[in-house]
Amino acid sequence: MIDIELLRSDPERVKRGVAAKRADPKLVDDFLSVDADWKKTVFALDELRAKQKKLGEERKIEEAKAAKEEIKKLEEKVTLLEVERNKTLRLIPNPPLARVITGKDESQNKTLREVGKKSSDAAKDYLSIVEPLGLIDMERGGKVSGSRFGYILGPLARLEFAIVQLVMNTLTDEKLLKKLIKKHGLSVSPNAFLPIVPPVLIKKEMMEGMGYVERGAEEIYYIEKDGLYLIATSEQAIGPMHANEILDEDTLPRRYLGFSTSFRREAGSHGKDTKGILRVHQFDKLEMFSITKPEWSEEEHKLLLAIEEYLMQELAIPYRVLDICSGDLGDPAAAKYDIEAWLPGQNDGKGEYRETHSTSNTTDFQARRLNVRYRSKTSGKVEFVHMLNGTAFAIGRALIAIIENYQNKDGSVTVPKALQKYAGFKKIG
RNA sequence: GGAGGCGUGGCAGAGUGGUCGAAUGUACCGCACUUGAAAUGCGGCAAACCCGAAAGGGUUUCGUAGGUUCGAAUCCUACCGCCUCCGCCA
Numbered sequence: 001m002i003d004i005e006l007l008r009s010d011p012e013r014v015k016r017g018v019a020a021k022r023a024d025p026k027l028v029d030d031f032l033s034v035d036a037d038w039k040k041t042v043f044a045l046d047e048l049r050a051k052q053k054k055l056g057e058e059r060k061i062e063e064a065k066a067a068k069e070e071i072k073k074l075e076e077k078v079t080l081l082e083v084e085r086n087k088t089l090r091l092i093p094n095p096p097l098a099r100v101i102t103g104k105d106e107s108q109n110k111t112l113r114e115v116g117k118k119s120s121d122a123a124k125d126y127l128s129i130v131e132p133l134g135l136i137d138m139e140r141g142g143k144v145s146g147s148r149f150g151y152i153l154g155p156l157a158r159l160e161f162a163i164v165q166l167v168m169n170t171l172t173d174e175k176l177l178k179k180l181i182k183k184h185g186l187s188v189s190p191n192a193f194l195p196i197v198p199p200v201l202i203k204k205e206m207m208e209g210m211g212y213v214e215r216g217a218e219e220i221y222y223i224e225k226d227g228l229y230l231i232a233t234s235e236q237a238i239g240p241m242h243a244n245e246i247l248d249e250d251t252l253p254r255r256y257l258g259f260s261t262s263f264r265r266e267a268g269s270h271g272k273d274t275k276g277i278l279r280v281h282q283f284d285k286l287e288m289f290s291i292t293k294p295e296w297s298e299e300e301h302k303l304l305l306a307i308e309e310y311l312m313q314e315l316a317i318p319y320r321v322l323d324i325c326s327g328d329l330g331d332p333a334a335a336k337y338d339i340e341a342w343l344p345g346q347n348d349g350k351g352e353y354r355e356t357h358s359t360s361n362t363t364d365f366q367a368r369r370l371n372v373r374y375r376s377k378t379s380g381k382v383e384f385v386h387m388l389n390g391t392a393f394a395i396g397r398a399l400i401a402i403i404e405n406y407q408n409k410d411g412s413v414t415v416p417k418a419l420q421k422y423a424g425f426k427k428i429g
Numbered sequence: 430g431g432a433g434g435c436g437u438g439g440c441a442g443a444g445u446g447g448u449c450g451a452a453u454g455u456a457c458c459g460c461a462c463u464u465g466a467a468a469u470g471c472g473g474c475a476a477a478c479c480c481g482a483a484a485g486g487g488u489u490u491c492g493u494a495g496g497u498u499c500g501a502a503u504c505c506u507a508c509c510g511c512c513u514c515c516g517c518c519a
Binding site for chain 1: 439447457478479499
C-alpha cells in the first residue's frame with residue numbers, strides 16, 4: 001500500500017511510477033475520486049456525532065435520539081466508501097525507486113556483472129547425472145502427489161541440510177557480516193540474522209498484507225476449510241510477525257533467516273520446465289528478511305545482494321547479477337536484483353543462466369499494509385519501517401547448480417568444498 | 430474435542446453505563462539537583478482520521494465483529510487469542 005499523502009499531494013509522480021510498472025495510471029484517479037467522497041462524508045459524520053454527543057451530555061435526550069437515524073445512515077455510507085477506497089488503494093503498486101531502470105519487461109533487465117568461470121566441457125543435464133545415482137525420483141512423485149512433485153533421496157537429501165548448515169553459520173556470524181559490509185563500503189550495522197522456522201500456513205489477511213493476493217492469487221495454495229494460505233516463500237510468514245507492532249528503534253535493523261518449505265501452484269506455467277525439480281510445487285528455501293529504518297533500506301538491499309553473491313562464491317558456482325527493470329517488478333517491490341546461476345548442462349549442453357536468487361526492497365509498501373512501525377528515539381515520532389527480502393538459497397535450484405557445475409566425467413558429483421564438512425562426504429557416486 | 434477463567438496504553442495493572450483516552454506503577458524523553466552517574470523532585474509522553482495557514486478544534490479506537498442504549502472499556506451475541514483442568518496425540 002502506498003502513502004496516501006503522496007497520492008494526494010503529487011498524483012502525477014505516482015502515476016509515472018505506476019506506468020513504469022506497466023499498470024494503469026488511471027488507478028490513481030480512481031482512488032482520488034473515492035478518497036474525495038470519503039473525506040466529505042467523514043466530515044459530515046464527525047460533525048453530526050459531535051452534535052449528538054453534546055445533546056446527550058446536556059440531557060436533551062429526545063433531540064439526541066433524533067440524530068441517531070441520520071448517524072446510522074451516514075455510518076453505512078462511510079463504511080461503503082471505506083471499502084471502496086481501500087480496494088482502489090491496494091491496487092496501486094509500489095512505485096519503483098528513482099535509480100531503477102525504466103523498461104517494459106524482462107528483456108530490458110540489465111546485467112550488472114558475470115562472476116566465476118563457466119565450465120566449457122560438454123556438460124550433462126542434471127537429470128541424466130542424477131538418474132543412475134538414484135538421487136531424484138520424479139516418477140514416484142507423480143504417482144503419489146501428481147506432476148511437479150518429486151522425491152530427493154540419499155546423499156542429495158543430506159546435501160540439502162549441508163546447505164542449511166552453511167547458510168545458518170554464515171548469516172549468524174557477525175564478524176563475517178562486518179567483513180562483507182566493509183568490503184562493499186556499506187554503512188549498515190552488522191546485526192546477525194535470527195534463524196526462524198516459521199509457520200507455512202498463514203491467515204488470509206496476512207497474505208494480503210504482504211501484497212501477493214491482488215495480482216497473484218492464482219499462484220498461491222489456499223485451504224478453504226480453515227481460511228489459510230500456504231506460503232510461497234517464508235517471507236510471507238516472517239513479514240507479518242510484527243503486524244500492528246511499534247518496534248523499538250534500537251532493535252533495528254532486524255534481520256531474519258527463515259527456513260521453510262515453499263508452495264507454488266505454478267498455475268500460469270503449464271508446459272514450462274516440466275521435467276525434474278527446477279520448477280516444482282514444493283521446495284525448501286532459506287530466505288533473508290530485513291526490517292530497517294527508511295533511510296537504511298537501499299544500503300540494506302546492497303547487503304542482501306552481497307550476501308547472496310558471497311554464498312554463490314563460497315560454492316564456486318558461476319552466476320550473473322541482474323538489475324531488474326521497472327516493468328519486471330512485482331507489485332510490492334520498489335527495486336529488485338536477481339542472481340542467475342550458470343547451469344552448464346542446460347540448453348543441450350551449451351549451458352544457460354537460470355534464476356536462483358532474488359532480492360527486493362519493498363520500502364514501506366508491506367509495512368503500511370501490515371502496520372509495522374517504529375518509534376524514533378530523537379523525534380518521538382512513529383514511522384513505517386522498510387522491509388526487504390532476499391533468497392539465501394532455494395534448495396532445489398541450488399542442488400541443480402551444484403550437480404551440473406560439479407559433475408565429473410565418471411558420472412560422479414564432487415561436493416563443493418564449503419559443504420563437505422557439513423555433508424560428511426566429498427563425492428556422490 | 431469437553432469444562433472453566435481471562436483479553437485495557439511499550440510493559441504491569443485499576444476501572445462494571447455518562448464526569449474515562451482511561452487511575453497508579455514502570456519504561457521512555459526534557460528540566461532541576463550532581464564533577465559525572467545513581468537516587469530524588471518537577472514536567473511531558475497512544476495512535477489514526479477530518480477541519481484549519483497556524484494556534485487550535487472535532488471524530489474514532491480498551492482482542493475482533495455485530496447488537497442493546499440518547500450515550501458502552503463497562504450490558505448482550507458471535508468469533509479470535511491466551512491460561513488451567515480433562516480427553517487425544519508426534
